[in-house]
Amino acid sequence: MHYLTSIGRNSARIAALAEIADLSTPVPSCPEWTLGDLVFHLGAVQRFWAATVNDRNPDEKSSVDESDVDDAVLVAWAREQTLALVDALKDASADAPCWTWWGEPRTTGAVARHQAQESAVHCWDACNALAQSFEIPREQAVDGIDEFLSVMASQLGVLTSNHLSFQPDDTVDVITWGDRSLPPIRLRASASDLVLVLYGRRPLDTVRVEGDVPVVQQWLDEMDLS
16 A cells, blocks of 8 residues: 555545634544644654654654644644655655664654554544544555554553454454464454554444453553553
8 A cells, every 4th residue: 555645645634624623622532632732743743753754763763843833824834744754755765764663663664654554543533523434444444453563562462361363344354463373352343443443542342352352352451552
């Protein structure tokens, strides 16, 4: 899939919504955030990753301006950050060295992949806050399940009695977590809903669980998404 296209498309939809909506609108899926907070957060994240990609330094976190942005220019500023990130990613090869908070792979390609997912989840946040429908596109969502498990690996609990099998209804893909010699607990739903459950945007009962539900819920509850 084309990660840069996803980043641009998701970010553009958020900006378009923010342009016509009240920036003080609460975002239920991000407690204590308003729509303006969400727009600023994504813009700040994209500004940081643009600088990090441009620095080409896998061993040191980049430093960027963290000052706030006035609401009057927030959406225009956010669009500038998206453009800066996409341009930085375009100018770098996928295997170019780059610092990442999750460790390996420390590459520009890994940043592009993660930012595609972050923009998609935050697009869902914005749409949900404004009572608009949004489903993460199937290909991106399937990739998002695997990307989430890879990036969050150090923060995910160890299952001692089962492994998890994520089986999207809209694809033949199966993504697993844990020791596959152990019995599976199968989670079935659209790929989009599976990703949103992982990111804490939807409750577990959104998906069909074939196996021990409390085991899965405990695994989700112990996850550090901060």
